[in-house]
Amino acid sequence: MAKLKSYKEIPIGGMIEKAGNSEDFKTGDWKTFRPVWNKEKCTNCMICPVLCPEDCIPVEKGEKPVRKETDFDYCKGCGICAKVCPVKCIEMKEEAGFNE
Amino acid sequence: MSKIMPFTGAQAVANAMRQINPDVVAVFPITPQTEIMMQFAKFHADGDVDTELVRVESEHSAMSCCVGASAAGARAITATASAGLALMWEILGVASGSRLPIVMPVVNRALSSPINIHCDHSDAMGCRDHGWIQIFNENAQEAYESVFLAVKLAEHPDVLLPAMVCLDGFITSHGVQNMELFEDKEMKDFVGEYQPKKWLLNTDDPVTVGPLELQDYFFETQKQRADAMMKAKEIYLSVGRELSKITGKEYPYFEGYQLDDAEAVIIVMNSTAGNTKAVIDKMRSEGKKVGLLKPRLFRPFPYEEIAKALSGKRYAAILDRAESYGANAPLYGEIKNALYEVQEKPKLKSYIYGLGGRNIFEAEIENVFETLLSGDFDPMEVGHIGLRGESQ
Incomplete structure (x- = not known):
C-alpha cells in the first residue's frame, strides 16, 4: 500500500485531481485469509485461474500455460482456488500472520 | 451614487x-x-x-x-x-x-x-x-x-x-x-x-x-x-x-450598542436587536447603563472577541429565538462557552423568546434589563419571554 498522506498534503474536499487513478487503487487489503500456493506440487491444470472471481491469478501464456503467484494487491481471500485445486497445493492461511 | x-x-x-x-x-x-x-x-x-x-x-x-x-x-x-x-x-x-x-x-x-x-x-x-x-x-x-x-x-x-x-x-x-x-x-x-x-x-x-x-x-x-x-x-x-x-459601513463579528460602559447587556441576533436598541435609548435617558451585543457572524463563532467584550460586565441576558431541547439554547450555549476562561465574567441568564413568530415587545425587553440590573435572578433558570403561564 502507498504511504497515506496527511491532511496538509491532500486536495481539499476529497477532490481527485488525477484522472485514470483507479489503477492505483489496490483492493486486496480486505482479505482475512491468504492463499499460499505450493509451486512444486502445482500441475498447472489451469482450473484456479479460470475460476478466480477477481481474475488475479496470472498465467504465463505459451504452448503449455504456466500459473504464476497470486496478485495479492487484488486477491480478496475467497478461497475458491484452494477449494477447486485437484492436487491440494493451495492452503488458506490467516492474513494476520503475513507482514507486507 | x-x-x-x-x-x-x-x-x-x-x-x-x-x-x-x-x-x-x-x-x-x-x-x-x-x-x-x-x-x-x-x-x-x-x-x-x-x-x-x-x-x-x-x-x-x-x-x-x-x-x-x-x-x-x-x-x-x-x-x-x-x-x-x-x-x-x-x-x-x-x-x-x-x-x-x-x-x-x-x-x-x-x-x-x-x-x-x-x-x-x-x-x-x-x-x-x-x-x-x-x-x-x-x-x-x-x-x-x-x-x-x-x-x-x-x-x-x-x-x-x-x-x-x-x-x-x-x-x-x-x-x-x-x-x-x-x-x-x-x-x-x-x-x-x-x-x-x-x-x-x-x-x-x-x-x-x-x-x-x-x-x-x-x-x-x-x-x-x-x-x-x-x-x-x-x-x-x-x-x-x-x-x-x-x-461606508463596518462588518464586525458583532455590533455593540452602548456596550462599552454597560452594566447589563442583552445579547440577541437579527431583528429583535433593533427593538433592543430602542429600549436602550429610553433606559439610557433614565440613566440606566444598559447595552446590546448583536452577533452577526454565528459560524464561525467569534469566541475570543465576545469573551473580551463581555469581560468585566456585571450581567448579561442571552435571548434565543430557538430551543435546543434538552440542552442550553444555541446562542446562550456559545456565550457561556466563550466565557469559560474569563476571570471577571458576567452573571448570565438564558431567555427563549419569539418562537413561531410570537411577538416581543419593548416593555418585555425593558423587563429583561430591569431583572438583570436588580441582580435578583437565578442564572440556572431559563426564562421565557411572552409565554403564558410564566410570571414575567
Missing part, C-alpha cells in the same frame, strides 16, 4: 442577487422566502440578469442543483426557509464537504411541528454544525450587504465553504424599510468573476468531485473543513473592510 429605496428585506436580497448576476440560481418556493425568488424571477424575465434559472421540484433538488453547478465551475445561489432548509440537510453537507462556495439567503422561519410559517431561528440553528458560514442580519440593509460579503468570503481560495445569509421571516423579509441600494457596477466589480482553481467541466484538467473516502482519508478531509471554517473568521473581516470602501 447609491439610492434610498423603500424595499422589503426580500426585495433587498433579490436586488443583491440581481447585481451579482449569478451563473445559476435554483428556484423553489417556500414561505416566507418565496418573495425573494419571485422578485429575482422577475429580474430574470425582464432580462436584467443572464442567470440560468432552474425551476426544481424540491429544496433537496435546489441544493443538489447548486452543488452540481458550483462543482462545474459556476457561481450558484438559492434561497430557502424552515422545512425547505430541513429538506436540504443532506445536501448542505455535500456542499460544505465538497468545499463548494454556494450562497443561500435563509429567511428564518419556525420548523414543524406544529406547522407555523412565522419567524424563529430553529431552521438555521438546526444546521449550525454543518460546515456553512452563517451571517445573521438585523434588517434589509444588512441582509443586502451580507449577500455580497458572503459571496466573496465563500469564494475566497483559503475558505471555499458555502454561506447562509439569515434574515427574520416576515419581520425583515416582508417589512418595508428605507434602505440604501448601491450602484450596480460597483457591486458587480466587488464580487467579480468566480474563478475556481479546479472545476468539473474543465476537460483539459479532469477532476473527480465528491468521491468515496473511508477509514483512510475521511478524517483528514474533515480536518481541512474545520480549518477552513476557522480561516473564514479572519477573512470575514478583510472582505468586510473591502466592502466598507463602497458602503
Whole structure:
C-alpha cells in the first residue's frame, strides 16, 4: 500500500485531481485469509485461474500455460482456488500472520 | 451614487442577487422566502440578469442543483426557509464537504411541528454544525450587504465553504424599510468573476468531485473543513473592510450598542436587536447603563472577541429565538462557552423568546434589563419571554 498522506498534503474536499487513478487503487487489503500456493506440487491444470472471481491469478501464456503467484494487491481471500485445486497445493492461511 | 429605496428585506436580497448576476440560481418556493425568488424571477424575465434559472421540484433538488453547478465551475445561489432548509440537510453537507462556495439567503422561519410559517431561528440553528458560514442580519440593509460579503468570503481560495445569509421571516423579509441600494457596477466589480482553481467541466484538467473516502482519508478531509471554517473568521473581516470602501459601513463579528460602559447587556441576533436598541435609548435617558451585543457572524463563532467584550460586565441576558431541547439554547450555549476562561465574567441568564413568530415587545425587553440590573435572578433558570403561564 502507498504511504497515506496527511491532511496538509491532500486536495481539499476529497477532490481527485488525477484522472485514470483507479489503477492505483489496490483492493486486496480486505482479505482475512491468504492463499499460499505450493509451486512444486502445482500441475498447472489451469482450473484456479479460470475460476478466480477477481481474475488475479496470472498465467504465463505459451504452448503449455504456466500459473504464476497470486496478485495479492487484488486477491480478496475467497478461497475458491484452494477449494477447486485437484492436487491440494493451495492452503488458506490467516492474513494476520503475513507482514507486507 | 447609491439610492434610498423603500424595499422589503426580500426585495433587498433579490436586488443583491440581481447585481451579482449569478451563473445559476435554483428556484423553489417556500414561505416566507418565496418573495425573494419571485422578485429575482422577475429580474430574470425582464432580462436584467443572464442567470440560468432552474425551476426544481424540491429544496433537496435546489441544493443538489447548486452543488452540481458550483462543482462545474459556476457561481450558484438559492434561497430557502424552515422545512425547505430541513429538506436540504443532506445536501448542505455535500456542499460544505465538497468545499463548494454556494450562497443561500435563509429567511428564518419556525420548523414543524406544529406547522407555523412565522419567524424563529430553529431552521438555521438546526444546521449550525454543518460546515456553512452563517451571517445573521438585523434588517434589509444588512441582509443586502451580507449577500455580497458572503459571496466573496465563500469564494475566497483559503475558505471555499458555502454561506447562509439569515434574515427574520416576515419581520425583515416582508417589512418595508428605507434602505440604501448601491450602484450596480460597483457591486458587480466587488464580487467579480468566480474563478475556481479546479472545476468539473474543465476537460483539459479532469477532476473527480465528491468521491468515496473511508477509514483512510475521511478524517483528514474533515480536518481541512474545520480549518477552513476557522480561516473564514479572519477573512470575514478583510472582505468586510473591502466592502466598507463602497458602503461606508463596518462588518464586525458583532455590533455593540452602548456596550462599552454597560452594566447589563442583552445579547440577541437579527431583528429583535433593533427593538433592543430602542429600549436602550429610553433606559439610557433614565440613566440606566444598559447595552446590546448583536452577533452577526454565528459560524464561525467569534469566541475570543465576545469573551473580551463581555469581560468585566456585571450581567448579561442571552435571548434565543430557538430551543435546543434538552440542552442550553444555541446562542446562550456559545456565550457561556466563550466565557469559560474569563476571570471577571458576567452573571448570565438564558431567555427563549419569539418562537413561531410570537411577538416581543419593548416593555418585555425593558423587563429583561430591569431583572438583570436588580441582580435578583437565578442564572440556572431559563426564562421565557411572552409565554403564558410564566410570571414575567
